[in-house]
Structure formats: C-alpha cells, structure tokens
Amino acid sequence: MTNPLESKSSFIRNSKKPALDTEERDLLARPRFSLRLHMLLVFILFSFLSMAIIIGSVIAINRIQKKLNFVQSSERYLFDIAQARRWEKNYFLYDTNLEDAVQSAGNAKSLLSQSLEKVITVLSAEETATVLKHLDQYIGLLQELTMLEKNNIKNADKKSEIETSLRQHGAEMVKVAAALVTKEQNSINAMLHLIQRIPIYCLAFALLLTFFASRFLSHRLIKPLNLLIESTQRIAKGDFSPVPPLCKYRGEFSAVEMAINQMCNELKSREVAMVESHKLRAIGTLTAGVAHELNNPLNNIMLTAHAMLEDHNDLSEDELLEMINDLINEADRSRSIVRNLLDFARESESVSEPLDLEALVSETIKLTLNQAKVSGAKIETQIQPDLPRIRGDKQQLKQVFLNLILNALDAVEKNGIVKINVKKADSPGFLAVQVEDNGCGIPAHILPNIFDPFFTTKGPGKGTGLGLSVSHGIITMHGGQISIETEKGKYTKFTVTLPFRTVPAVFNKT
Amino acid sequence: MKEKLDILLLDDEAIVGNRLKPVLEKVGCDVELFEDPKKALNRIREKKFDIVITDIMMPDVNGIQILEEAREKSDITKVIIITGYATVAMAREAMDKGAFDMIAKPFTPDDLRSVIAKAADSLGYKKL
Ligand SMILES: Nc1ncnc2c1ncn2[C@@H]1O[C@H](COP(=O)(O)OP(=O)(O)OP(=O)(O)O)[C@@H](O)[C@H]1O
Ligand SMILES: [Mg+2]
Numbered sequence: 329m330t331n332p333l334e335s336k337s338s339f340i341r342n343s344k345k346p347a348l349d350t351e352e353r354d355l356l357a358r359p360r361f362s363l364r365l366h367m368l369l370v371f372i373l374f375s376f377l378s379m380a381i382i383i384g385s386v387i388a389i390n391r392i393q394k395k396l397n398f399v400q401s402s403e404r405y406l407f408d409i410a411q412a413r414r415w416e417k418n419y420f421l422y423d424t425n426l427e428d429a430v431q432s433a434g435n436a437k438s439l440l441s442q443s444l445e446k447v448i449t450v451l452s453a454e455e456t457a458t459v460l461k462h463l464d465q466y467i468g469l470l471q472e473l474t475m476l477e478k479n480n481i482k483n484a485d486k487k488s489e490i491e492t493s494l495r496q497h498g499a500e501m502v503k504v505a506a507a508l509v510t511k512e513q514n515s516i517n518a519m520l521h522l523i524q525r526i527p528i529y530c531l532a533f534a535l536l537l538t539f540f541a542s543r544f545l546s547h548r549l550i551k552p553l554n555l556l557i558e559s560t561q562r563i564a565k566g567d568f569s570p571v572p573p574l575c576k577y578r579g580e581f582s583a584v585e586m587a588i589n590q591m592c593n594e595l596k597s598r599e600v601a602m603v604e605s606h607k608l609r610a611i612g613t614l615t616a617g618v619a620h621e622l623n624n625p626l627n628n629i630m631l632t633a634h635a636m637l638e639d640h641n642d643l644s645e646d647e648l649l650e651m652i653n654d655l656i657n658e659a660d661r662s663r664s665i666v667r668n669l670l671d672f673a674r675e676s677e678s679v680s681e682p683l684d685l686e687a688l689v690s691e692t693i694k695l696t697l698n699q700a701k702v703s704g705a706k707i708e709t710q711i712q713p714d715l716p717r718i719r720g721d722k723q724q725l726k727q728v729f730l731n732l733i734l735n736a737l738d739a740v741e742k743n744g745i746v747k748i749n750v751k752k753a754d755s756p757g758f759l760a761v762q763v764e765d766n767g768c769g770i771p772a773h774i775l776p777n778i779f780d781p782f783f784t785t786k787g788p789g790k791g792t793g794l795g796l797s798v799s800h801g802i803i804t805m806h807g808g809q810i811s812i813e814t815e816k817g818k819y820t821k822f823t824v825t826l827p828f829r830t831v832p833a834v835f836n837k838t
Numbered sequence: 839m840k841e842k843l844d845i846l847l848l849d850d851e852a853i854v855g856n857r858l859k860p861v862l863e864k865v866g867c868d869v870e871l872f873e874d875p876k877k878a879l880n881r882i883r884e885k886k887f888d889i890v891i892t893d894i895m896m897p898d899v900n901g902i903q904i905l906e907e908a909r910e911k912s913d914i915t916k917v918i919i920i921t922g923y924a925t926v927a928m929a930r931e932a933m934d935k936g937a938f939d940m941i942a943k944p945f946t947p948d949d950l951r952s953v954i955a956k957a958a959d960s961l962g963y964k965k966l
Contacts, residue, residue, distance in 0.1 A: 620895070620922040624851055627944035631857040634947050639860070654853055701895050 354573070355586065361577035366548060370541045377537065381530050388523050392516060398450075399512045401443050406505040408436035413498045416470070420491055426477060430470045436501075437463055450512060451504070459504045466497040552581045559588065566804040568596040599801050602781065606794035607727055611673045613734065617698030618669045625658040625665070632658070668694055672726050682717045683725065685759055685826070689750050692729040699734060704742040705765075707733070712751040715759055718828045724802045725826075731795035732763040732822050738786065739767025739820060753825045758808070764821040770814045778812075799824075843867040843958060844885070848878040848892040848904060849920065858891075861947045865954065875899035879907055886912040889938075889957050891950075893920045894928055902932060909936050916957040920945075 415429030440447065440463060448456050469490050476483065552574035559571040570589045575581040632654050636643070643651075668691055693707055700707050736746045746765045753760035770778060777783045779800050784793030796810075803810050808826040845867045847855055855871040862869045870887075872878035875896050882890065882904065890908045894901030905917045916938035921929055929940055938960075939953050 623922040623943040628851060628853040628857075630944040630946060631854060635857045635860070638947065658853070701897065704900065706897070 355578060355582050358573075358576060358578045358582065360579070362579035363548060363581070364579075366545070366579075370545070373537065373541070374534075377530075377534065381526070385523065385526065388519060388526075392519050392523070395512055395516045395519070398443065398446050399509060399516065401439060402505065402509045402512060405436050405439045406502070406509060408432050408439060409498070409501050409505055412436060412466075412470075413502065416494055416498065419473070426470070426474060430467070430474060433463070433467045433470055437467060447508065450508060455504065459501065462497045462500045462504070466494060466501060469494050469497065548575065548581075551575075552584075556584065556588075563588075563592060563595070566599075566801050568592045568599065599798075602794055603724065603727070603798045603802065606731070606792060606798045607673075607723075609792050609794070610727060610730055610734070611669075613699070614669060614672070614695055614730075617702070618665060618695070621665050621698045622662055625661040628658040629655055629662075665694075672723060672730070674723075676723065678721050678724065680719050680721060683720055683722055685715055685718055685750055685761065686711050686713075688722060688725060689729055689748065689761060692726045692733065693748065695726075695730060696733045696737065699737050700746070703737045703740065703744070705737055705740045705744040705746055707746045707748065709748045710750070715750065715752065716828045718759060718806075718826050720806045720826065721802075725806070728799040728802050728824065729761060729763070731799050732824070735795060735822075736763055736765035736767065736820070738791075739769075740765050741767065755825070757827055758825040759828050761824045761826070762821060763824075764819060766819050769816040769818050769820050770812075771816050775812070775814070779810075841866075843888045843954075843961070843963060845869045845889045845891065845954075846872065846878060846881065846887045848872045848875060848890070848896075850875070850893060850896045854893075854920075858947070858950060861950065862954065865951060867954070875904065879904065882907050882911055887915055888961055889916045889918065889954065891918045891920065893922075894932065895922055900928075902928065902935065905932060905935055905937055914961070916961065918953055918957065 409432075412429045412432035415425040415432060418425040419429060440460070444456070447459070451459070473487070473490055473494075476486065555572065555574050570592055571585055573582075574585045632651050636648070636651055640648075671691070672695060689711065690709070693709060696707070733746060733748070737744075740746065744765060744767055746763065749760075749762040749764070751760055751762075752758075774783075774785065779796045780793075781797040782793040783797075784791035786793075800810055803824055803826070806826055808824060811823045811825075812821070813823070814820040843866070845862055847858060847862070847869055849855055850873055852873055855873065859869045859871055867889075870881065872881065875892075876899060878892070879899060887908070890904065892901045892904045901919050905919065908915045908917050913936075917936070919929070919932045919937045919940045920943060921940055922943045932940065938957055941949055941953055
C-alpha cells in the first residue's frame with residue numbers, strides 16, 4: 329500500500345528540480361546589487377558631500393583672508409598717497425615737508441610694486457599701468473621740486489605749473505587707489521555673502537539627498553518586507569505557490585526569496601503526500617464497503633445462473649429472457665460499483681477540468697452508501713437543478729466530500745440522518761455543498777483544532793485526523809472555503825463553497 | 839406434524855427472492871417472500887414460521903431485529919442469516935442471539951438447500 333505513495337512523492341521531487349532551476353536562473357539574470365553595497369554607496373555619497381563642504385569653506389576662508397590682506401595693503405597705499413598729498417599741500421602753503429612728501433610717495437611706490445601682480449588681477453593691466461604712470465610722474469615732479477629747492481631756484485611760474493600737475497596726478501592716484509579698495513571690499517562682501525549662503529544650500533541639498541536615499545532604501549527594504557508579509561500570510565493559509573520576485577536585484581532579499589520558495593516546494597510536496605496518504609486510508613475504508621456492495625449483484629448473478637442451469641428445460645421463453653436481462657443488469661451494476669471506486673482510487677496527476685457538481689456529489693454518495701448501511705444512517709440528498717459547472721480536480725473534490733460524509737456517518741447514532749445539500753451559495757459566483765448530520769456535534773474546546781493535521785477524536789486505527797486538514801488544503805487551492813456550524817449533541821453542518829466563474833490561480837500556474 | 843415447512847424469505851434484493859422461491863418450493867416448502875423488512879416484521883408477529891431466512895444488512899430494519907422478533911414469537915423458529923461482506927461483529931451478535939446458521943453472499947442454491955436440510959433435520963422433518 330505504501331508503494332504508490334513513494335513513487336508519487338519521488339515523482340514530485342523530480343519534477344520539483346527543474347522548477348527550482350528556472351527560479352535560480354531567473355535570479356542569476358538579475359544584476360547583483362546587495363543591500364550592503366547600497367548602504368555603502370549612500371554613505372560614501374554623504375561623506376563626499378560633507379568633504380566637499382569642508383574643503384570649499386576652507387578655500388573660501390583662505391581667499392577672504394588673502395583679500396583682507398590685500399585690502400590692508402591697499403589701504404596703506406591709499407594712506408601713503410594721502411600722506412604724500414598732505415605733505416605736498418604743506419609744502420605749497422608753508423614751504424615745509426617736501427622731503428616727507430617724497431618719502432611717502434616712495435613708500436607708496438614700493439608698496440605698489442610689492443603687490444603689483446595682485447593689483448593687475450583686481451584692476452586691469454591698463455589701469456595698473458596708468459596708476460604706475462601717475463605715481464612715477466608724481467614722484468618725478470616731487471623730485472623736480474626738490475631739485476629746485478636744493479639749487480635755491482625761485483621760479484614761481486615753474487612752481488605753479490608743477491603744482492597743478494602734481495594736483496592732477498595726485499587726484500588720479502587717490503581716485504584709483506580708492507576704487508581699488510572699494511572694489512576689493514565689494515568682492516569680500518560678495519564672498520562673505522556666499523559663505524553665509526553655503527550652509528543653507530548644503531542643508532537643502534543634504535535634505536534632498538536624504539529624501540532620495542531614504543526613498544531608495546525604503547523601496548529596497550519596505551517593499552520586499554511588505555511583499556514578504558503578504559506572502560507568508562498567503563502561505564499560512566495554504567497557498568504554496570512561489571513568492572513573486574521581492575527585489576529587482578540579487579542581494580540579501582533574493583536569498584530570503586530562494587529560501588521561502590524552497591520551503592513552499594517542500595510544503596507542497598508534504599501536502600501532496602498528506603492528501604495521498606489520507607486518500608489511501610479513505611480507499612481502505614471504502615474497499616470494505618464496496619466489497620460488501622459488490623456481493624449483492626454477484627449473488628444475484630450466481631443465483632440466476634444456477635437457476636438457469638437447473639431449470640433450463642422447464643423455463644418459458646419469457647422467464648428465460650427475464651433472467652438474462654437480470655444477468656446483464658447485475659453485471660452492469662457490478663461494473664459501475666467497481667468503476668466508481670476505481671475512479672476515485674486511480675492515481676492521476678492533478679488536473680483542472682470542468683465538473684458537474686451534482687454528478688460528483690452523487691458519485692461520492694454512492695461510494696459511502698455501504699458505510700451508511702453499516703452505521704444504520706440515512707443519507708438524504710437535495711440538489712438544486714441546473715447548477716453551473718465548476719473547475720477543479722475531480723478526485724480531490726471527491727476526497728473532500730467523502731471525508732465530510734464519512735465524518736458525518738461516524739458522528740451519528742443508529743437511525744441518524746445525513747443531509748447533503750448542493751445549491752448556489754449566498755455569495756455570488758459560488759456554489760455551496762452542505763453536509764449536515766444530527767450526530768454528536770463538536771464541543772467548543774476542540775473546534776479550533778479540527779482542521780489541524782493528525783487531530784482526531786477517533787480511536788487508534790479508526791481515524792488519521794488528516795481528513796479535514798487535507799480538505800481545507802484542497803478547497804483553498806480551488807479558491808473556496810470550508811465553514812462549520814455545530815451544536816454539541818445536536819448537529820454539525822459543514823459548508824463548502826466553490827467558485828464557478830473564476831479559474832483558480834493555482835491551476836493556471838501548474 | 840405438517841407436511842410442509844413454512845419459510846419466510848426476506849431480502850431487499852428482489853432477484854434473491856425470485857430465484858430462491860422456486861428452489862425452496864421444489865424441495866417442498868411454503869415460501870412467503872418479502873422485500874420490505876417492515877412488512878416482514880409485521881408478518882412475523884402474526885405467524886409462527888418454521889424457518890426465517892433474512893439478509894442482515896437492510897435499510898431501516900436490520901437482520902438482528904428480525905432475528906429477535908422471530909425468536910420472541912417462537913423459540914423453535916430457525917433463523918438463517920444471509921450476510922454480505924462478512925461483518926464479523928454482526929455475525930457474532932447474530933449467532934449469540936440464537937441464529938441457526940449463516941450463509942455468506944454470494945452463495946449457490948445448493949448452499950441454501952443444505953442449510954435448509956440441516957434446519958429441517960433439527961426441526962424433526964426427516965427427508966425433505
Ligand atoms: N460531522 C462531525 N461531527 C462531529 N465531529 C466531527 C465531525 N467532523 C469532524 N469531526 C471531528 O473532527 C475531527 C477531525 O476530523 P478529520 O476528518 O480531520 O479526521 P478523522 O475523521 O478523525 O480522521 P480520518 O478523516 O483520517 O478518518 C474528528 O476526529 C472529529 O472529532
Ligand atoms: Mg474524517
């Protein structure tokens with residue numbers, strides 16, 4: 329009896345391999361991008377950003393400092409020029425301080441030549457050249473005055489001519505120097521302004537970056553986690569189809585995905601094995617009944633054949649014909665009994681086909697008629713006519729109804745009644761099969777356990793406790809539901825609903 | 839003593855009765871045929887039969903009840919039980935409750951004849 333089970337499960341194991349392989353191939357096709365790498369990239373990006381900010385501010389501060397230095401020298405230059413001009417004025421007013429003027433102008437000149445390069449970058453080369461020219465001419469004029477003074481030449485015309493020239497060059501120089509200072513100060517102000525803004529810009533950029541990085545991460549973390557939660561809930565309900573790809577990339581989550589899919593495959597094959605072992609037990613139970621059932625037509629054939637053998641000379645044509653018809657009918661009856669059992673017992677692949685629920689339930693009831701006779705119960709059937717067809721696996725559905733009916737027959741006393749009702753369910757798109765018995769009922773404290781595998785209240789050797797667990801799995805796979813209504817000592821009513829429009833998803837995949 | 843044995847034959851399979859009635863009549867028995875166990879039960883309450891042949895597994899009323907009724911009516915009545923698939927527990931119960939013998943389906947007319955002969959013997963009818 330264990331042989332078919334073994335061969336079936338080994339077949340499952342074989343057929344499972346290629347399925348895993350395609351999943352693996354699909355996984356390998358995805359680009360490798362682990363979560364660790366992802367986080368590392370985000371981290372590196374942030375580090376680069378902060379480094380850029382630091383370097384940028386260091387450079388900017390440096391430049392401001394240089395500019396400040398330059399402004400300082402420019403101011404000293406301006407001061408020297410102004411000083412020279414003051415001495416110059418004194419000279420013309422009181423004839424003093426001419427040497428001081430020359431010295432101040434010389435100081436200004438040396439200052440200018442020291443930072444000439446910088447000046448060229450601030451002013452244009454042309455302007456610098458004019459500044460130099462004015463300065464040189466100014467110094468030249470002062471020196472000329474000194475020469476006149478030394479030689480004690482009193483030439484009022486010459487002096488006033490030099491004075492106007494000096495005024496002119498001096499004014500130019502002051503103007504340019506002042507412009508230099510203002511320009512540089514403006515540029516410092518601009519830079520300071522920029523430096524004030526930088527933190528605000530950086531903050532905005534960092535916020536933007538954080539937003540995208542977190543969106544990216546949540547996409548990579550939250551979405552797969554949610555999918556995972558959904559999948560585990562689905563699996564817990566008994567749908568063992570593989571989980572959808574959790575993530576576009578190969579990484580930590582794909583490993584989880586692989587593990588879950590492997591678990592699903594294991595669970596699926598376990599369930600198939602469980603369905604199979606329960607079916608074998610059910611066949612065992614039925615075989616006894618069917619053997620008994622078979623004895624009736626066999627007995628009729630035997631008696632009729634013997635009667636014909638003994639009395640063939642004395643029988644009228646009509647009697648003979650009647651006997652032959654009996655023989656044929658009884659042979660037919662035996663055939664259908666055997667066929668009905670074989671139909672259920674035959675090993676076959678799980679297939680989804682259009683099914684007439686009425687015929688399916690009737691055939692199942694026939695299988696149990698003998699069990700009903702043994703327990704002295706009556707089976708009452710009520711089937712709504714013209715029901716739409718459903719899609720599903722014939723043997724598996726028979727197994728479900730068989731278990732419900734056998735459970736009901738086990739529950740009732742002598743003269744119990746098992747009512748079977750096939751009709752349209754209250755929810756649209758569903759058919760309902762109800763199996764109700766007026767038996768012992770199910771006490772509330774075991775009610776939560778009856779769908780657990782191996783839970784049984786029947787003695788050892790009588791029940792495996794697989795019936796309802798297996799039925800639940802089968803009905804879930806068909807997109808239906810099993811519900812139960814019971815009162816201890818009064819009745820138990822199981823209702824199976826099955827969809828008749830939609831094709832169950834599981835069969836599409838297989 | 840009477841000439842003929844009074845036999846009640848009960849089986850919910852009509853063919854069984856139809857075929858066995860001529861067999862039993864040929865060996866000189868009066869046979870009353872029943873398919874409905876309830877009617878048979880009523881008849882048993884009315885009349886003392888020498889032999890009651892009954893199937894054990896029938897809807898509503900089973901062979902054990904028939905046996906009990908028949909034994910109550912008259913304890914010399916021999917009850918022969920026809921069993922289908924040997925339900926050992928029921929068969930033992932029947933024997934305990936005083937069934938004369940059992941025949942397992944499928945059986946031949948000869949099987950029945952020999953059991954009837956035994957029963958007739960114990961009832962005191964020599965030579966059927
Ligand atoms: N109609 C019912 N009336 C009362 N109790 C029931 C009924 N159906 C199920 N049960 C309870 O639920 C338990 C589990 O049923 P299930 O069909 O899963 O296993 P089983 O019938 O014990 O074993 P198996 O189906 O393998 O013969 C039963 O042992 C019984 O206690
Ligand atoms: Mg069960």
